[in-house]
Amino acid sequence: MKKVTAIIPCYNEAQGIAAVVKSFPRRQLKKHGYLLEVLVVDNNSTDGTAAAAEAAGARVVYEPQKGKGNAIRTGFKSLSPDTDYVVMLDGDDTYRPQEAVRLLEPLSSGFCNVIIGSRLGGRISDGSMKTLNRLGNWTYSHLVRYAFRVNVTDVLTGYFAWTKEVVDELQPHLRSQGFAIEMEMITKMARLGHEIYSVPISYHSRAGTSSLRPVQDGMRILFMFVKSLAWKPADLSLPAKPAPRGLADVPRRFVMTFGEKIGTKEED
Numbered sequence: 001m002k003k004v005t006a007i008i009p010c011y012n013e014a015q016g017i018a019a020v021v022k023s024f025p026r027r028q029l030k031k032h033g034y035l036l037e038v039l040v041v042d043n044n045s046t047d048g049t050a051a052a053a054e055a056a057g058a059r060v061v062y063e064p065q066k067g068k069g070n071a072i073r074t075g076f077k078s079l080s081p082d083t084d085y086v087v088m089l090d091g092d093d094t095y096r097p098q099e100a101v102r103l104l105e106p107l108s109s110g111f112c113n114v115i116i117g118s119r120l121g122g123r124i125s126d127g128s129m130k131t132l133n134r135l136g137n138w139t140y141s142h143l144v145r146y147a148f149r150v151n152v153t154d155v156l157t158g159y160f161a162w163t164k165e166v167v168d169e170l171q172p173h174l175r176s177q178g179f180a181i182e183m184e185m186i187t188k189m190a191r192l193g194h195e196i197y198s199v200p201i202s203y204h205s206r207a208g209t210s211s212l213r214p215v216q217d218g219m220r221i222l223f224m225f226v227k228s229l230a231w232k233p234a235d236l237s238l239p240a241k242p243a244p245r246g247l248a249d250v251p252r253r254f255v256m257t258f259g260e261k262i263g264t265k266e267e268d
Contacts, residue, residue, distance in 0.1 A: 140221065
């Protein structure tokens with residue numbers, strides 16, 4: 001049996017977290033040879049998220065510094081040593097845990113070692129994604145496909161699956177504190193030489209209130225994209241995918257100036 005750890009980063013998701021934890025298809029996962037552990041990262045919630053998650057059967061760890069990036073990094077550091085695969089999804093009940101098997105199959109079959117769940121390539125329920133968010137996601141996805149040569153269709157998704165080895169390699173390189181974390185993970189995995197593919201998923205209206213700030217967080221995501229163009233692994237022995245000519249040589253002065261203009265110091 002292979003162990004799957006599902007990480008759920010949460011900030012004030014008491015309305016949806018119990019449903020998410022309980023909705024994992026444990027019998028189906030076991031039938032496919034997976035043992036499941038659900039790990040909820042409580043990102044300093046004030047609404048009883050941790051208690052609701054524990055009551056639903058999750059292991060809960062605490063991250064006091066707010067920000068999705070902080071919560072995800074804590075989740076990565078809290079993985080049990082016997083984990084084989086890692087799944088991540090949000091705790092607001094927008095993603096369906098029942099679809100986790102779809103993300104795990106390409107990993108277990110050896111097709112690749114990173115899978116993202118694509119909302120844009122799947123089924124989005126009415127009213128669950130605003131037009132501005134859909135347009136921004138479509139634009140960022142095309143930029144990443146061109147600049148980093150990865151076959152992804154939804155770079156702002158919150159539904160991922162990795163082999164544990166990829167998470168262990170990626171985790172020390174992550175710096176983003178907030179919602180730019182998905183952009184950072186995908187672009188840095190591309191630079192580390194990992195093949196990333198998408199599978200279609202469904203996306204539904206969230207439970208509770210979102211803490212995403214579309215304009216401000218959108219600018220932080222853009223800055224992370226620009227910054228990642230010039231990023232290389234600190235260990236030069238690691239394989240790094242070159243960017244297309246003209247994109248790999250973005251002057252650091254431009255990146256720093258752009259970051260200062262939009263106030264992204266915490267993403268450094």
